[in-house]
Amino acid sequence: MEWKFNGGAPIYTQIVDAVKLAIVSGELPPGARLQGVRELALEAGVNPNTMQRALSELEREGLVYSVRTAGRYVTGDDAAIQEVRRELAGGYAAAFLTAMERLGMKKSEIIKLLEADKEE
Amino acid sequence: MPILECKGLCKSYGSVRALDGVDITIESGRIVGLLGPNGSGKTTLIKLANGLLVPSGGRILVNGLAPGVESKKIISYLPERSCLPEWMNAEQLMGFYGDFYADFDRSAAEGMLARLSIDVKTRLKHLSKGNREKVQLIMVMARKAGLYLLDEPIGGVDPAARDFILNTIISNYNPTASVIISTHLIADVERVLDDVIFINQGKIVLASPADQLREQQGKSVDEVFREVFRC
Structure with missing residues (x-):
């Protein structure tokens, strides 16, 4: 996964959004195993x-689940x-409309x- | 027990108050940014924690103890200037650190040196400035310490080396150790920080979890810093 962070929002919420996007887009398909916390942190360059x-937040929202000792x-x-x-589409739509x-x-x-645009 | 605790800590150099009533509590398992402009008291605070300076008032405790032999065993310190004998090479340095510190992990140091392709047989004085700084950081991070005090670890190195340094900090992280990074290069470090402490003219101006600060202000820590310390 590619990780990019910007200013205003907390980094953990940006990670949550990035993982959600990966799940919705199929980059992380249902049942896929996530890397460990340490590997993911290193990959994203975060604490x-x-x-x-x-990850706890994603678990709380029911998008990922942990299996004891298995990840x-x-x-x-x-x-x-x-x-x-x-939810993501709504967010993008709202941002688009605000810009318009x-x-x-x-x-x-x-x-x-x-x-x-659609016809093109 | 907090790994580092300051209560009403003061330090004066003659008539200059370098630290003026500092209260800080740092728990285990945190990566903390000690952020402030030049001359704000960052280095003084770190030197007090190391027992290299003696407080003029108040107290500072490392793992519940006043700085001394016991606290030095658990603190791994990266000074802002190089303190290593320049005639040594990295291999000799590893021996040196291994003799001094029981928690020095030689294989960890060897691994990091190899990853950076630093020749362990080249004397420090023949290495580039950037590589000298990296060698010193590697020695510091190869210890399994309880508290890492890194005084300006990213000041003199290129952006790729900064990433290496930050990744080294993250990958050597263990849940019982804390890391304090003093710097004014905030944009580079903020993504690795749990907590930020802003210090100015010897006083703590702000102490907060980094994400909470971003959430409340809707700005990056870097932007908040620029506002607080606008010249």
Whole structure:
């Protein structure tokens, strides 16, 4: 996985989002085993405590589960994965609309733009 | 028991107050950034923890003990300037560190030196400045210490070496040890920090978990720092 972090948000929430994206996009398929905390922390270049916190959060949300001594796995629950897909899509849509509003685009113009893009 | 505790810690050099009533508690298992501009008291604080300076007031405890022989056994210290004999090579240094410190892990040091392709037979004075700094950091991180005090570990090296240093810190991390990194190069270190302590003119201005600070302010630690210390 590729890891990039930006300013404002806590790093652990950025990790949570990156893993969610990997799960939804299929980069981490259902049932896939995650690397250990230490390896993931090293790969992402972050503090192991931060990685641990992000994984706990993903566990709390039911997207990954841990098997004692065997590691962590991506959930096989398709409904949960679809839920995350909707959540992420909603977030991107909201950010897109905010940017468009700032440009002074009207709803009808935005729709026209999206449809034109689809046809290309 | 906190690994490092300061209560009302003061240090004066003549009429100059380098530290002025510092209260800090650092628990085990944390990577802490001690962040402040030049002359803010970072090095003074670290030297006090090492017993290289004596407080003018207040107290400082390492693992519950005043700095001394016992605290030195558990502290691995990277000074801001090189302190190693320049006529030695890395191999001799490993012997030297192994003699001094019971917790020195020679094979860990050898592994890191090999990864950086540093020739263990070349004397320090014939290594580049960057490689000399890396050798010193390797000696410090190869100890299985309880508290690592790293005074400006990334100041003099290139960005690739910075990544190596930070990765070394992360990969040598163990849950019972704490690391204190003093620096003013915040953007480079903030992703590895659990906690940040801002220090200015000998006083603690802010102490917070790094992610909490980012969440509350909606800014990176680097941005917050630039605001707090705007010149």
